[in-house]
Amino acid sequence: MLSIIDTVKSYNGNTVVNIPQLDIPTGEIIGLVGNNGAGKTTLFRLLLDLIRADKGEILSKEKNVAATEDWKKYTAAYLDEGFLINYLTPEEYFYFIGKLHQLSKADVDEFLQYFEAFFDGSILNSGKYIRDLSKGNQFKVGIAACLLQKPELLILDEPFANLDPSSQMRLVRMLKELPAQQRVTVLISSHDLNHVTEVCHRILLMEKGRIIKDIDTTADTLQELESYFEV
C-alpha cells in the first residue's frame, strides 16, 4: 500500500523525519508511538503531501504522492481541527465530504445512522456550527467524515486523545473491525499504549525522526513499550 523510501525532512538543521525504508502492506493496522517531537505528525503530513520531503519519495499504491493526486481518491485523514471547515454545521460538512466521493445525501444519511451511538446525540441536529462544538465532538465529526469516504488508507493523529472513555472504546471496536470488512490500511498515532497495542497489528516506535522499533504486536508488546517509555 505504502512505501517510504529514503525520506528525510528537516527544519533548520533538525532532522524531524529520517526513514530509509518502510513498507506498509494493505490491510494492516499500524500504530505509531513516540514522545512529543518524535516526528509522528510530520510523517503523516509527508504522507498527505502537505509538506515537501527534503529527500526521498513516498509511494502510495506505487505512485509518488507528490507527483499525482490519485491517492486523494482513497485516502482519508484527520490530523487536527485544521481538517474541519468550522463554519459549517456537521451535516453540511458530511454532505460536502460525501459529495467529494460521489455520495448522495441519502447515502450520507444512511451511513451516519451507524454513528448514532458514537455521536451520542450531541452532533447531528445540534443547531451548532462545527466551531461551536467541543474538541471531542469536533474530533468525532472528523473521524466520521473519514470513515464516510470508505477509504482504503485511513490516517488518524492521536484519535484517542480528546475522546471520552465510551467513545474511545467504540473507536477501538470500529478500528478493529475495519480491515476485516473492507481491507483498509490504517495508520494511527497515539500516546495511549493500551489502546494502540489492542488495535494495531504492528507498532512503529519513533524517536527523533527515526523508526527505532518495528514490532508485530504480541502479548508482550505492551510491556516492551512500557519499559521503553519508563523514565
Added chain:
Amino acid sequence: MILTLLSHQWKSFWRSRNAGRSLAIQIVLGLIIAYLLASILALGFAFPHMLHKFYPGQDIIRILCSYIFYYYSFDVVMRFTVQELPVLSTQPYLGQNIPKRKLVAFLNIRALFHFLNLVPLFLFVPFAFMEIAPAYGAAGAAGFITAIIFLTIFSNFLILYIKRRTIISSWWLAGFFATIVAFIVLDYFHVLSLGKSSSNSFLRLLSAPALVLIPITLGLAAWFNNYRFLLGNLYLDEGVKEEKEKSSREYTWLRQLGLSGELIALDIKLMLRNKRPKYILRLCAIFMAYGFVFYTKENLKNPHMYLFLFTGIFITGIFIINYGQFLFAWHSNYFDGLMSSNISLPAWIRSKFMLYTAVSTILFILTSFYGLISWKLLVTQLAAWLYNIGINSVISVYLATYNYKAIDLSKSATFNYQGTGVVQWVYSFALILAPYLIFYPLARFVDPWVAYAAVGGLGLISLLLQNWWVDILVREFRKRKYLVLAGFREK
C-alpha cells in the same frame, strides 16, 4: 498584582500576531491614530475661536456648556457600538491564586484604556484653560475639568454595565435604545431640552464648584455598580450569549455544477457566516453607488473617457478586488484538510473562476441602471466587466498562489490588517492600473471607443481561453503549494 496584569495586557497587544506581523502596517496605523487624536486636540483648541465666529457677541461659555450633554449622548451611542468588553482576557487567571476582587478591579481599570475616554479630555480641557479659567477663576476651571473626567468615567462604566446586561438579557438592549429614542424625541419637541439642561447644570457648577460632587458621585457609583456586578458574574459560561440555532443550508441550484458547484457553495457559506468576508459583501453593495461620484456631467463631456474604465472595473470587479485579496487565505483554517481531501486542483481553481464570473455578472446587471444616465456608460461597463471576468480573475488567482499569510475568520473586520502584506498592495494596483497600459495609449492617440473595444475584447478572448489558464494556474500553484500550506498552518 494589577500592574502585572496590565503589563500582560500590554504584551498581548504588542505580541498579537495581528500587530506583530508587519512594522509598516503598525506605523501606518499609529500615524492614523495619532492624526485622529491630534485633530481632536486641535478642535479642542479651536473651540473658543469657532464659537466666537458662529455666535458673535454671545456668551460662548454658555454655548459650549449647552453642547456637553449632547456630546455625552453621542459618546454613549459610540461606546455602545465600538467599545469592547474586556472580559475574555481574565480567562487564564481565573484558576490562579488571585483574589476575585483584584481581577474585577483589573477589568475596570483595563476598561479605562480606551480612546473614547481621551476624546472628551482633548475636546474640553483646552477650553477650560482658555476661556473658563479667566472668567470663573481656577476653582471654576478645576470643577469643570473634574466634572468632565467623572462624567466620562460614568459614561464608560454605565455603558459597560448595560452591555454586560444585554448579553444576559436582550430586554436591556431594547430598554437602552428606547431610552435613547425617548431622549431624542423629547429634545426634538422641546419637552425636555438637553441643551438647556446642559448649559444650566454646567453654569451652576461653574459658579458653585462644590457641585462637582454630583458628577464625582455619579462616576464612582457607576464604577462601584460595575464592580459589584462583575464580582457576582465572573463565570466563564455566563459571559456567553445564548446562541441562535444554526441550521444546515443547501444550494440545490449549485448542484448541477458538480464539484465546482459544491466548492462555490462553500465560499458562499464562508461569506455569509463569518464577520470579515461578510463585511466585504457589504462593501460590494456600497460600491455599486460609486458610479455617482465619477459618472458626472463634466466627466461625460471629456472626449477621452479615461475615468470610466477605472470606475467600471471598480464597480463590476469590487468583489474580485476585495475577496480575491485573500482568495485562498480565507480557507487557511482548514487548508490542510482541503488539500488532502478528494478535490482536484483544476476543479478548485475552476470554482474560483465561476464564483468571480457569477458575482461580477450580478454586479454588472445590477449596475446597468447607470445606462439611464448615458448609454455610453453601459458600453464602458460592459468592457470593464469583460476585462474583469476574463483577465482580472486570472491575475487574482495567480497572485493568490503567492499569498502565504493566514486569515483568522473569527476576527472582526474593522481595523483588521491580519494577512495583509506586499502581495495585497501589488494586487490592487495590478487589477486596477494594468488595463490602462493598453487603454491609455489607444484612448489618447486613436479613439476612446477603440480603446474600450480593445480592453473588452482582450477580456473576452482571455475568458474563452479559461481552460488553458486553469492548466497554467494549477502548475503555478503546485510550485508553491507547500509554501502556502506552511504559511497557513502558522497562525
